[in-house]
Every structure is written in structure tokens, then in C-alpha cells.
Amino acid sequence: MGVLVTLAGLTVDFDTGRRVVRALHGVDLAVARGEAVGLVGESGSGKSVTWLAALGLLGSRARIRGSVLLDGTELVGAPVRVLEAVRGKRVAMIFQDPASSLNPVHRIGRQIGEALALHRGLAGAAARAETLRLLDRVGIPAAARRLDDYPHQLSGGQNQRVMIAMALAGEPDLLIADEPTTALDATIQAQILALLGELRRDGNMAMVLISHDLGVVAENCDRVAVMYAGRIVEEAAADRLFDAPQHPYTQGLLDALPDLDGPRRCLAAIPGTVPEPTRLPPGCAFAPRCPRAESACAAAIPPFRLLASGHRAACLRPGTAAVAERERAVA
Incomplete structure (x- = not known):
């Protein structure tokens, strides 16, 4: 699989009027064609901002x-015409709340038709036929009768399917699914x-799944990147990350999940909250919440360490010692 999109040193600063606040601190991530990448972390970690910035x-x-390189085309600082050719056509995004993404005063057939006209130049009977095909593809029952419905006449799940149909209208190479099943x-x-x-397998479409749900x-997903306070702190193949998490933040997220098998135990919550971008601690941003933090953690931001093929973590104390300590705490 060749690389489709590459994020390198991506930073985002917001001008609030009184000060400039940095929300992303140099995100590096690559997504291959046909690959499914999960992006996880607590609210405020920068997951959605990363891809909104990329587009x-x-x-x-x-x-x-x-x-942000998409097939060799730089998107950061690109002219509006370049970005408009990418959004929806090459990269599509679906959001967690379809009620706020669909226009309540337009029928769903018209909304999907607009996407088809914009990205594929379809109109009239051809656009209607393709709209029906897309609605059938995403599992909308009686699609021909639903074309003239308004969003409020559909359930939440059906509206989310309409959003997926609109995202697929441009036949994108990459789909960004931002908490698509939360509601x-x-x-x-x-x-x-x-x-x-x-849909991803049938069309060899890459997907980035942004979610709080580690089980999902x-x-x-084939690969998972864990974000905290505007940085990726761990990245690995999905099976390896869930079997042997190396960063204490990843371990904390997994410890907070209930076990379906095995003895009942109290869940181990991570103390505190994600720090505000204006109040980041020195060094490792997770250090104030980390049970294994040491003085060196506050001295400098830990660099990424390659722990195994494709597995990296930004931590001064990754590895088996951390896993052993986690197992002792659970026992």
C-alpha cells in the first residue's frame, strides 16, 4: 500500500484577540491507501482539529x-481552488451530529444531488439515479420515497446514513469519520x-476513525494513534497497541475499560483532566496525571522512541516495566 496522505510537523495556533494559543504541537502521521487508522484520546486532545486543519x-x-501532502500535493497554504477540489472529492468528512450537518430546510435528495453536481458534474436524471444508488448502498429503506423527505422525517441513524451517502458522492480516496456513531x-x-x-474494502478507500470508544x-482499525494535549503520544498496529500499550496514558485509557471476561474489579480512572492549551505544564503534558512521572519528565518534552517495528511512543519510561506495573495495580 502506498502512502496517500502525510502530516508532518503540523501545528495550529488560534488567535483569540488577546493572545495566540497553540492547539497542535507538531503532529506527524501517515495514512496509506485502503488503510483504516484510529485516532483516540480524551476530549480536547486535538483529534478533530488535526483533520480540520489538514483540510x-x-x-x-x-x-x-x-x-499536509495528499499524493504529493501540499494542502497547507494551498489556494482555495486547490482545497475546494480536494474537499469532498479526494477527502470527505462525516461528523458526529448529522442533525447539525444536514440542512433542515432542504430535502435529502437535493442535498445529495448538490454533492454529485459539485464533485462529479451529474445533474437531472443521472443525478437522481446516482442518489438512489447511494441511498440503497448505505441501507436506506424505500430510497425512492425518501428522496423528498426532510432530515427531521428520518431517524438519527438514517440521517447518519444520508451523511455517509453524501461523503461517498465524490468517490473519495480518504474518509474522515469524526465520532460517526456517538449519538x-x-x-x-x-x-x-x-x-x-x-464501503472501505469495496472501494479501497482509506479511513481515519476519530473516536473515544477504544472497542470500536x-x-x-488497522493502526491506532493516541493523542494527548495536541500531540500524538503513541502509535502502533491496533493488535499490538491493545496487547502491549507502552505509554502510561494509553495504559490509563485501557485500564478505565471494564473487562467482559475475568474477575470483577474496580475501574482505574485517570486522575485529573486534559490541561487547557494555555496551561500546559513544562515537559511532558501528561506528567501531572502520570503515576510514574519523575523529575526528568518535567525537564523537556520526551521524544518519540521506536520500540518495535511500527510502534513508537513519546515517553521516558516505556516498555515492559510500565506493563508490569500496570499488571500489579490490576492484581
């Missing part, structure tokens, strides 16, 4: 630096995730 969707108060019940959530997986990421 130039943060507005005029955001100062974006670094590099859905467990049954509909499983159906949506199965649909995304099927484990089942649907």
Missing part, C-alpha cells in the same frame, strides 16, 4: 504550519460501522 476548515483565526444506540452503531468497513477502534 483548511478552521477559519481565519487559525494559523496552520507544517505540511446512536448500540445496534445502529454496529450497523453503521459495518457499513463503513464494507480495536474492531475497525
Whole structure:
């Protein structure tokens, strides 16, 4: 699989009017064609901002630096015409709340038709036929009758399927799914995730799944990147990361999950909260919440260490010692 998109040294500063606040601190990430990458972390870690910045969707108060290469085309600082050719056509994004993403005063058939006209130049009967095909593809029952419905006439799960159909209208190479199942019940959530997986495999489409749900990421992603306070702190193949997490933050996220098998135990919550971008501690941002922090952690930001093939972590004390300590705490 060749690399489709590469983020290198991506930083984002927001001008609040009184000061400039840095939200992203040099994100490096690559996504291959057809690959599913999970992006996890608590709220405020910078997951959504990373991809909104990559697509130039943060507005005029955001100062974006670094590099975002899509098949060799630089997106950071690119002209509007270049970004407009990429958004929806090469890279599509679906959001966690379809109710706020769909226009409530336009019928869903018209909204999907607009995407088809913009990205593929379809109109009239051809656009209607393709709209029906997309709605059938995403599992909307009685698609022909639903074309003239408004978003409020559909359930939350059906609206999310409409959003997926709109994202697929441009036949994108990369789909950014930002918490696509948060507002859905467990049954509909499983159906949506199965649909995304099927669509990805059928079209060799790459996907970035942004989620708080580690179980969802484990089942649907090939590789996982863990973000904290605007930085990626650990990255590995999904099976390796969940079997042998090396960063204490990743271990804390996993310890907070209940075990379906084995003895019952109290969940181990991570103390504190993600720091505000204006109040980051010196050195490692996770150090104030880390049970194994030492003085060196506050001296400088820990660099990434390659621990195994494809597995890296930004921690001064990664490895088996951390895993052993976690196991002792659970016991």
C-alpha cells in the first residue's frame, strides 16, 4: 500500500484577540491507501482539529504550519481552488451530529444531488439515479420515497446514513469519520460501522476513525494513534497497541475499560483532566496525571522512541516495566 496522505510537523495556533494559543504541537502521521487508522484520546486532545486543519476548515483565526501532502500535493497554504477540489472529492468528512450537518430546510435528495453536481458534474436524471444508488448502498429503506423527505422525517441513524451517502458522492480516496456513531444506540452503531468497513474494502478507500470508544477502534482499525494535549503520544498496529500499550496514558485509557471476561474489579480512572492549551505544564503534558512521572519528565518534552517495528511512543519510561506495573495495580 502506498502512502496517500502525510502530516508532518503540523501545528495550529488560534488567535483569540488577546493572545495566540497553540492547539497542535507538531503532529506527524501517515495514512496509506485502503488503510483504516484510529485516532483516540480524551476530549480536547486535538483529534478533530488535526483533520480540520489538514483540510483548511478552521477559519481565519487559525494559523496552520507544517505540511499536509495528499499524493504529493501540499494542502497547507494551498489556494482555495486547490482545497475546494480536494474537499469532498479526494477527502470527505462525516461528523458526529448529522442533525447539525444536514440542512433542515432542504430535502435529502437535493442535498445529495448538490454533492454529485459539485464533485462529479451529474445533474437531472443521472443525478437522481446516482442518489438512489447511494441511498440503497448505505441501507436506506424505500430510497425512492425518501428522496423528498426532510432530515427531521428520518431517524438519527438514517440521517447518519444520508451523511455517509453524501461523503461517498465524490468517490473519495480518504474518509474522515469524526465520532460517526456517538449519538446512536448500540445496534445502529454496529450497523453503521459495518457499513463503513464494507464501503472501505469495496472501494479501497482509506479511513481515519476519530473516536473515544477504544472497542470500536480495536474492531475497525488497522493502526491506532493516541493523542494527548495536541500531540500524538503513541502509535502502533491496533493488535499490538491493545496487547502491549507502552505509554502510561494509553495504559490509563485501557485500564478505565471494564473487562467482559475475568474477575470483577474496580475501574482505574485517570486522575485529573486534559490541561487547557494555555496551561500546559513544562515537559511532558501528561506528567501531572502520570503515576510514574519523575523529575526528568518535567525537564523537556520526551521524544518519540521506536520500540518495535511500527510502534513508537513519546515517553521516558516505556516498555515492559510500565506493563508490569500496570499488571500489579490490576492484581
